[in-house]
Amino acid sequence: MSKTSFLRKVNTNKDLFYVAHEGIEKNFPIHSHNKHQLYYLEGGAAYFNTPRKSFFVPANHFLWIPAGLEHNIIFRTKAKMVHNIYIPTILKTSNPSLETNAGIYPVTNLLAEMINYTLSWKGEIGNDDQEKFQFLITLNNVIASAANLPLPIALPTTNNESLSEIVKYIHRNIDQPLSLDYIAEKFSYSTRTLSRLFQNNLNTSFLQYVKLTRIIKAMELLLQTDLSISEITFKCGYNNLSSFSYVFHKTVNISPADFRKKTKSK
Known part of the structure; x- marks a missing residue:
């Protein structure tokens, strides 16, 4: 199936x-x-891009994309499986922020099991198949419960040509x-x-942008390599391990060692 025909099929019946x-x-x-979209890249990592921001999606996290949000997803590592469940907007949840806000959240064991239960399902599912339909309604409620603490990492993007060159340089020389x-x-x-260029175009400071870029690079290296945390510290531009660990924990709400353990544990 072509990409165009796939997207057309997803959007055909908005209530299914x-x-x-x-x-x-x-x-x-x-x-x-x-429709809203649950996206779970099993065993891999990707970037989720909107017109305004770029989000790093690590392993063992799911991405929630509200209906109507323009986006694309670029893969950074090979995945075991790409799971997509598109949810009609007529279904309301106990988490109203999901109606309008994208987010990246840890995949709970229950959510992972429920997603895997649907592995043999394909295409549209409506209330003419009550068993599957009710299961997906329950899954929607489980998503609402799991989406409590989003991963607080997002890089703003810009169309300013001069600033784009500076941003590219930062990414290429983050060490x-x-x-x-x-x-x-x-x-x-x-x-x-x-x-002023950073603040006016990216709504963030130069130092904050560099810090977030370093942390995202660290997350990639923790996930994709077997480098020691000390080696990753220097590859991300930090001079000592304690400083890197402090900033990482303050930004991601978890230590580098625990992040690596958690993202590779499932």
Whole structure:
């Protein structure tokens, strides 16, 4: 099935569930759905992109995408399975924030089991199949319960050409010191102008942007490599392990060691 026909099928009947489990990854262009979407990349990692932000989706986390939000997903590592369950908006949940807000949340054991239970299901599911339909309604409620503490990592994006070049440089050189003075001089800005450029276009400070980029890089390395945490510390531009561990824990609400253990445990 082509990407266009798949998206058309998802959107055909807005009051029905749509279930799709894939053994291969598909990179779609920016698009949206008339349904909410549960997305679970089993055993892999990806970037979830909207017109304004980019989110890192690590292993053993699910992505919630509200109906109508333009997005695409870019894979960073090979996955065991890609799970997608599209949920009609007529179903309300006990978590109203899910109606409008995207988020990345840890997959609970119960949610993982319920998703895997649907592994043989495919396509539209309505109330003419009461057993499956009621199961998916229950799954929707379980999602609402699980979506309590989102992963607080999102990088703002920009269409400003000058700032885009600076952002690319930061990503390519994240193991370097990257001070505001150094970047301003390298790209022929005053520090004040560069600070304003970040704040006005990304709604964040230069230092905050660099910090989040370092933490996302650390999450990727913790997930995708067997490098020691000390090695990852230096590859992400930190001078010592204690400083890196403190910033990581404060940002992600979990230590680097526990994050690695948790994301590789299922």
